Amino acid sequence: MESSQPTAPVELILRAQRGEPDAQRELIVAYQHRVAGFVYAIIGRSDSIEDIAQLIFIKMVRAIDRLQAPAQFESWLFRLARNTCIDHLRRQKLRRIFTPFAPEHENVPEPSGAVGSEELDALRHALDQLRPQDRALLALVQEGRSHAEIAVTLRSSVAAVKARLHRAREHLREHYQFPHEN
Amino acid sequence: MKTENRAWEKLQRHASAQLRPGFADRVVRAARVGAEAVPSLFSIFALSAATAALCLLAVTLFNTSYRDTDESDFNLAGWQQIAADSEEFAVNL
Numbered sequence: 001m002e003s004s005q006p007t008a009p010v011e012l013i014l015r016a017q018r019g020e021p022d023a024q025r026e027l028i029v030a031y032q033h034r035v036a037g038f039v040y041a042i043i044g045r046s047d048s049i050e051d052i053a054q055l056i057f058i059k060m061v062r063a064i065d066r067l068q069a070p071a072q073f074e075s076w077l078f079r080l081a082r083n084t085c086i087d088h089l090r091r092q093k094l095r096r097i098f099t100p101f102a103p104e105h106e107n108v109p110e111p112s113g114a115v116g117s118e119e120l121d122a123l124r125h126a127l128d129q130l131r132p133q134d135r136a137l138l139a140l141v142q143e144g145r146s147h148a149e150i151a152v153t154l155r156s157s158v159a160a161v162k163a164r165l166h167r168a169r170e171h172l173r174e175h176y177q178f179p180h181e182n
Numbered sequence: 183m184k185t186e187n188r189a190w191e192k193l194q195r196h197a198s199a200q201l202r203p204g205f206a207d208r209v210v211r212a213a214r215v216g217a218e219a220v221p222s223l224f225s226i227f228a229l230s231a232a233t234a235a236l237c238l239l240a241v242t243l244f245n246t247s248y249r250d251t252d253e254s255d256f257n258l259a260g261w262q263q264i265a266a267d268s269e270e271f272a273v274n275l
Contacts, residue, residue: 054212
């Protein structure tokens with residue numbers, strides 16, 4: 001999660017708002033990797049990343065003309081991404097109520113080592129222990145969003161965001177088994 | 183902390199690798215195709231309103247016709263009873 005990546009120029013966003021497919025494509029290319037990482041941090045499954053990222057960018061293309069302040073594009077995009085991920089997890093939970101799976105099929109985790117890195121496995125395991133809202137909070141911070149921006153995204157106060165972030169980080173550290181350090 | 187940061191970077195790289203080549207083109211295409219197929223909010227609302235109005239009309243008509251028939255039968259029975267009583271009264275006189 002790189003927080004120092006350049007933001008898309010306002011001109012590109014304005015062109016995308018006018019419905020130019022080339023500009024929309026450029027915007028997607030500029031953000032697809034960051035959004036994929038963000039989605040993975042919240043959803044925790046590699047096999048859902050592309051589908052959910054696609055859903056996020058389709059929503060972006062369809063709603064970008066309603067974005068009032070192009071300078072706020074990044075905040076807006078990551079708010080869209082966060083809400084889409086949380087909705088996905090809620091729908092999954094609801095679906096399980098109506099079509100219950102056998103316990104062995106319920107939320108089959110990605111096998112340990114599937115991602116080929118102990119460090120990443122440890123982080124995934126730790127993230128799995130957090131609530132989706134806290135995972136989203138940590139992912140937003142990793143994305144370089146400021147506390148004020150996160151407060152706007154979550155319709156909360158900066159103080160509340162700081163408190164929640166502190167708790168989420170503590171919780172993450174509790175579960176994060178540092179490879180080669182234990 | 184460094185280990186954790188490295189893990190976040192790996193998470194980012196792993197996630198990026200899950201996107202197949204041509205992702206952006208597919209998304210732009212899907213957004214356009216979907217936008218044409220999806221009905222507008224107004225048409226969804228108009229269809230819902232028309233369906234609700236039709237249902238209401240059907241229920242009202244059904245209810246009215248049943249109530250009219252019941253009321254007529256009740257009134258007729260009442261008048262028949264009055265006619266029978268007055269006939270009986272006339273005979274007894």
